[in-house]
Amino acid sequence: MNPVRRAIEVRGVVQGVGFRPFVARLAAERGLVGEVGNDEVSVFIEVEGSAPLVDDFLSALKAQTPPMAVVFDIAVSERAPRGGNGFRIVPSRRRPGARTLVPPDVATCADCLSELGDPTDRRHRHPFITCTNCGPRFTIITDLPYDRPATTMASFPMCGSCAREYDDPADRRHHAQPISCHDCGPRLWWELAGGAGEPLLGDTDTLATAQRFLSDERIVAVKGIGGFHLACDATSTVAVQQLRERKRRPQKPFAVMARDLDAVRRIAFVPPSAELTLTQPAAPIVLLPIREDGPLAPGIAPGLDEVGVMLPYTPLHHLLLAAVPGRDAPAPTLLVMTSGNLSDEPLCFTNDDARARLSSIADGFLMHDRPIAVPCEDSVVTLGSNGEVPVRRSRGFAPMPVALPSDGPTTLGVGAEIKNTFCVARDELAFCSAHVGDMGSLESQAAFARSVDQLTRLRAASPEVVVADLHPGYATRRWAEDYVERNPETRLVTAQHHHAHLASLLADHGLVGTPVVGVAFDGTGYGCDRQIWGGEVLAIGVDVAECTRMGHLVPLRMPGGDAAVRNPFRIALGLLHGAGLGAVPWAPDEMEEAEVQTVRSQLDAGLGCLDTTSVGRLFDGVASLLGVRHRVTYEAQAAIELEVLARTAARPAELPFPVTSEEVPQLDWRPLVTALVAARDSGTDRAELALGFHRALGAATAALALGIARRANVDRVGLTGGVFANRVLTAEVTGRLRAGGLEVLTHRRVPCNDGGLSLGQVVIGRAMAAREQLLTDRRANGAVPLTAPGREEVD
Numbered sequence: 001m002n003p004v005r006r007a008i009e010v011r012g013v014v015q016g017v018g019f020r021p022f023v024a025r026l027a028a029e030r031g032l033v034g035e036v037g038n039d040e041v042s043v044f045i046e047v048e049g050s051a052p053l054v055d056d057f058l059s060a061l062k063a064q065t066p067p068m069a070v071v072f073d074i075a076v077s078e079r080a081p082r083g084g085n086g087f088r089i090v091p092s093r094r095r096p097g098a099r100t101l102v103p104p105d106v107a108t109c110a111d112c113l114s115e116l117g118d119p120t121d122r123r124h125r126h127p128f129i130t131c132t133n134c135g136p137r138f139t140i141i142t143d144l145p146y147d148r149p150a151t152t153m154a155s156f157p158m159c160g161s162c163a164r165e166y167d168d169p170a171d172r173r174h175h176a177q178p179i180s181c182h183d184c185g186p187r188l189w190w191e192l193a194g195g196a197g198e199p200l201l202g203d204t205d206t207l208a209t210a211q212r213f214l215s216d217e218r219i220v221a222v223k224g225i226g227g228f229h230l231a232c233d234a235t236s237t238v239a240v241q242q243l244r245e246r247k248r249r250p251q252k253p254f255a256v257m258a259r260d261l262d263a264v265r266r267i268a269f270v271p272p273s274a275e276l277t278l279t280q281p282a283a284p285i286v287l288l289p290i291r292e293d294g295p296l297a298p299g300i301a302p303g304l305d306e307v308g309v310m311l312p313y314t315p316l317h318h319l320l321l322a323a324v325p326g327r328d329a330p331a332p333t334l335l336v337m338t339s340g341n342l343s344d345e346p347l348c349f350t351n352d353d354a355r356a357r358l359s360s361i362a363d364g365f366l367m368h369d370r371p372i373a374v375p376c377e378d379s380v381v382t383l384g385s386n387g388e389v390p391v392r393r394s395r396g397f398a399p400m401p402v403a404l405p406s407d408g409p410t411t412l413g414v415g416a417e418i419k420n421t422f423c424v425a426r427d428e429l430a431f432c433s434a435h436v437g438d439m440g441s442l443e444s445q446a447a448f449a450r451s452v453d454q455l456t457r458l459r460a461a462s463p464e465v466v467v468a469d470l471h472p473g474y475a476t477r478r479w480a481e482d483y484v485e486r487n488p489e490t491r492l493v494t495a496q497h498h499h500a501h502l503a504s505l506l507a508d509h510g511l512v513g514t515p516v517v518g519v520a521f522d523g524t525g526y527g528c529d530r531q532i533w534g535g536e537v538l539a540i541g542v543d544v545a546e547c548t549r550m551g552h553l554v555p556l557r558m559p560g561g562d563a564a565v566r567n568p569f570r571i572a573l574g575l576l577h578g579a580g581l582g583a584v585p586w587a588p589d590e591m592e593e594a595e596v597q598t599v600r601s602q603l604d605a606g607l608g609c610l611d612t613t614s615v616g617r618l619f620d621g622v623a624s625l626l627g628v629r630h631r632v633t634y635e636a637q638a639a640i641e642l643e644v645l646a647r648t649a650a651r652p653a654e655l656p657f658p659v660t661s662e663e664v665p666q667l668d669w670r671p672l673v674t675a676l677v678a679a680r681d682s683g684t685d686r687a688e689l690a691l692g693f694h695r696a697l698g699a700a701t702a703a704l705a706l707g708i709a710r711r712a713n714v715d716r717v718g719l720t721g722g723v724f725a726n727r728v729l730t731a732e733v734t735g736r737l738r739a740g741g742l743e744v745l746t747h748r749r750v751p752c753n754d755g756g757l758s759l760g761q762v763v764i765g766r767a768m769a770a771r772e773q774l775l776t777d778r779r780a781n782g783a784v785p786l787t788a789p790g791r792e793e794v795d
């Protein structure tokens with residue numbers, strides 16, 4: 001039989017995931033000759049042999065891709081046979097201006113774990129054990145194509161044994177870039193805070209010392225894969241309290257790392273689907289119902305009914321959470337593992353930065369010398385009725401792209417002010433960054449600029465369009481304006497906050513270009529009328545650049561602006577005032593009478609008050625009216641605690657929440673506040689009122705969205721914005737919309753909160769650019785443009 005030769009190009013996440021060794025094995029098993037290699041855009045293969053064997057190779061290639069690989073497409077073309085011997089992996093080649101996909105970091109695999117625990121294996125207890133299926137990727141890559149010299153492992157020359165494994169196509173570490181062993185790999189050591197004493201070397205002493213510190217209720221900074229964690233014994237009230245004081249994080253919940261699934265079950269209820277979520281390669285933090293009778297210190301998640309739990313995901317974590325042979329320090333089972341930073345500062349990821357910024361928090365440091373190229377915080381997911389829902393998309397997911405419906409100019413979306421991520425769209429893919437965080441500090445802004453530089457360099461993408469939020473005060477907006485000034489060939493587009501939330505939801509579902517009615521409920525967003533929005537019903541048609549405000553919450557009054565965000569009792573007073581109950585005496589116990597009086601006179605005079613349609617603020621105010629919380633120490637705290645209270649209710653209280661019948665209909669909370677206060681004062685159970693509020697708001701929202709969808713002849717409604725992290729409200733709205741015959745979209749791949757905003761921004765930026773293109777084409781054809789370019793269509 002005559003041989004055939006085929007050239008195959010595989011595009012997708014195919015670098016750093018063991019794709020080339022996988023191809024070499026498939027070819028060798030079938031006795032085919034040829035070669036495989038990487039370039040920046042793909043894995044290229046040439047394979048030659050009898051036609052049936054080559055066909056069989058192709059079907060195996062499609063059917064059995066390695067676990068970490070994501071294949072977008074496989075292109076096959078015929079070549080003239082030229083014979084040859086064997087099948088080779090050839091060196092990477094470069095294509096100018098090409099794109100490749102950087103794989104995310106992956107938790108230690110089962111094979112590596114069994115070697116880690118095997119005393120006869122040469123990598124027994126090696127804290128940096130990895131293979132082609134697991135280990136650091138995104139966080140160690142400094143350049144592309146992904147090869148060892150382009151990682152932070154470049155400074156660790158392989159020993160003879162590692163080099164042999166690396167070169168052997170039959171070895172499971174063939175071309176595993178972070179390969180290392182006790183002889184040639186990175187080193188662990190222990191040092192005390194403030195540089196006291198000599199560093200302690202040796203894995204055994206280092207790990208045993210760290211464990212002793214933890215069992216002594218002290219705080220240890222642990223260098224991980226994407227940055228430092230601050231760790232302490234999660235069962236120790238003293239340690240947890242100390243960490244809160246030193247980190248200046250009074251109440252925001254801490255994540256817990258549990259040794260194994262059994263340890264997770266001791267602190268939380270674990271439905272079967274949660275096991276898969278916890279043990280997936282990304283190893284995210286999973287929010288699970290907390291066991292009141294479990295061993296966790298009460299300060300882990302004060303006021304909440306859920307705890308964020310993750311499993312160990314690096315060999316170092318596994319070693320830290322297991323007994324050290326020959327030592328008697330007790331191994332921890334449950335550790336607090338919270339970001340290594342002071343509240344509101346960016347994550348520490350270099351040894352020097354950690355020493356400088358964490359010495360006032362940690363008592364000791366578990367250090368190593370493998371540099372982290374890109375900081376990356378842990379991801380957080382929750383379990384909804386349809387499976388996993390992202391809360392923070394970061395380690396293990398970033399920088400995996402989201403596919404866009406079409407090509408377009410390279411576009412950078414700079415994201416929002418809190419929970420910042422940014423997004424780079426290149427060709428038909430959108431790459432969302434890891435979590436950058438809150439942009440309030442200069443350190444955060446510097447970290448943002450550095451990360452943008454890194455991702456655009458890795459993507460070889462210099463933005464032609466930069467998209468920023470409409471809010472003139474956002475740090476990212478100023479950065480974008482500055483960038484465009486320095487790069488005059490780049491265009492600046494601004495996108496209204498909730499418009500971007502809805503565009504993000506469309507991209508999340510691959511539905512950009514289809515009409516949708518969107519409910520965007522969140523804390524704060526700058527509106528097109530310069531008011532603060534956050535309770536909007538919007539409509540987008542086939543052109544995602546155009547968005548119309550179809551309905552909203554009746555504006556409520558925030559006395560003192562930002563002070564009202566930190567002090568929900570101020571919103572509560574604003575609600576009473578707005579409902580005509582301004583004279584009702586009401587002073588929460590812990591509030592100074594003078595402060596309440598000041599706010600009341602502010603409201604009466606209308607001084608220093610901002611109006612907002614924010615549903616997040618409505619939640620804050622209702623939480624305060626029900627005595628749940630009057631001051632917050634972290635974002636959305638009052639709203640979250642109100643939801644927790646609602647979940648304890650046996651039944652909902654009946655509360656009114658009408659929709660007004662103006663041209664642009666509004667959700668009228670005023671009758672609700674009047675009824676709620678009356679019911680509260682006549683002794684109705686607070687939990688029933690909390691649930692009643694959720695139900696009434698959900699019913700009113702669904703009725704408003706249904707009416708708008710019917711008028712617009714649209715059969716799809718999207719729910720987006722941070723408020724839809726609230727599962728009680730989401731279930732209520734979703735159920736009612738479905739009962740009304742509509743399809744409901746909620747977020748699946750990027751968060752509904754501001755962490756998902758940048759994806760929507762690039763979608764809008766692309767659409768604006770396409771309009772201009774259309775305009776230019778029409779001008780060239782002598783036609784008159786129908787739409788003015790760059791006009792913000794919202795309201």
Ligand code: ZN
Nearest residue numbers: 109112131134
């Ligand atoms: Zn492995």
Ligand code: ZN
Nearest residue numbers: 159162181184
């Ligand atoms: Zn070695």
Ligand code: FE
Nearest residue numbers: 522722753754
């Ligand atoms: Fe938002």
